[in-house]
Amino acid sequence: MSSIEKRQTADLPRYAKIRQMRRGNYDRSLAYEILDAGMVAHVGFIHENRPMVIPMAYARIDDQLFIHGASSTRIVKANGGGVPACLEVTMIDGFVVARSGFHHSVNYRCAIAHGTARVVEDPDLQTRALAAITDHLLPGRWDECRQMTATELKATGVLVFDIEHISTKVRTGGPVDDKEDLGTDVWAGVVPVVTALGQPLAAPDVPEKTPVPASVPAARRKFA
Numbered sequence: 001m002s003s004i005e006k007r008q009t010a011d012l013p014r015y016a017k018i019r020q021m022r023r024g025n026y027d028r029s030l031a032y033e034i035l036d037a038g039m040v041a042h043v044g045f046i047h048e049n050r051p052m053v054i055p056m057a058y059a060r061i062d063d064q065l066f067i068h069g070a071s072s073t074r075i076v077k078a079n080g081g082g083v084p085a086c087l088e089v090t091m092i093d094g095f096v097v098a099r100s101g102f103h104h105s106v107n108y109r110c111a112i113a114h115g116t117a118r119v120v121e122d123p124d125l126q127t128r129a130l131a132a133i134t135d136h137l138l139p140g141r142w143d144e145c146r147q148m149t150a151t152e153l154k155a156t157g158v159l160v161f162d163i164e165h166i167s168t169k170v171r172t173g174g175p176v177d178d179k180e181d182l183g184t185d186v187w188a189g190v191v192p193v194v195t196a197l198g199q200p201l202a203a204p205d206v207p208e209k210t211p212v213p214a215s216v217p218a219a220r221r222k223f224a
Contacts (some may be wrong), residue, residue: 016165018113023169031166035060036109038089039137039195039223043067043161045085045117054063059132065113065161066120066129067160082118087161095191098175099184107171107190115164127157139222141215197223 009017009026018024025031035041041058044051057068065087094107120126131142148156175188197220200212 009079012119012165013114016167018167018169023079023171025168025170028166029044030170031111031113031168033088034062034091034109034168035065035113036136037223038091041065041067041087041089041204043085043087043117045083045150057133057137058089059129061129063163065163066132067113067117067159067161068130068133069157069159074132082116084114085117085161086112086114088112091195092193093172093176094193096171096173096175097175097188097191099181099186099188103174103175106169107173107193108169110169111166112168113163113166117161118157120160123153125160126153126156126158129160133158135215136194137219138215139156139218141213141219144215178217195223196220 011129018026035058038053038058042053048079054069059066059117067087075084090108090110092106092108094106096147098104113114120129127148134142134145174190177188197216200216202210202212
């Protein structure tokens with residue numbers, strides 16, 4: 001580990017340290033770039049002395065993440081006062097095909113955040129958070145929708161996740177084969193993995209001439 005890396009990790013708790021720095025980084029701006037590009041977060045926490053991991057919709061506002069779930073969700077219902085949690089977002093960019101099974105890999109971008117999650121009690125912040133979560137997937141969609149009712153807001157849980165520590169891991173490039181395998185007739189390379197949104201399909205009850213809202217092409221551009 002270099003002297004710079006040692007300084008970066010000196011004050012970190014052990015659980016937040018990157019075990020191998022070859023693809024790791026503590027650059028918060030890179031982590032935010034990955035978070036802002038992801039679609040779903042996996043949130044880990046302890047419930048009734050058991051580890052739980054739940055996929056959840058999310059959005060970032062500055063140095064906080066907001067997580068959406070039903071008010072009856074375990075992490076929302078049981079941890080109003082705050083709970084240590086871990087949140088990760090991963091995007092797969094390609095299958096790395098090597099000449100031996102041992103050297104197969106994937107190209108990916110991953111951000112891992114550690115912090116404390118607590119229930120949002122303030123109605124104004126809850127609404128702001130829900131707007132951010134909606135617009136994270138469909139930019140501008142919140143303003144296209146009718147306002148949420150009091151019953152809907154009551155049934156919707158929102159957690160705020162204070163980012164205390166964050167790190168990234170990123171792999172790019174082709175396979176790293178053994179020297180003696182290079183030039184053999186076994187194919188090797190990268191199979192790109194592409195995430196894209198398809199053509200929108202209107203619900204059966206939508207009037208025929210109703211235009212597709214601007215948020216849909218905006219989402220298709222964002223996740224192209």
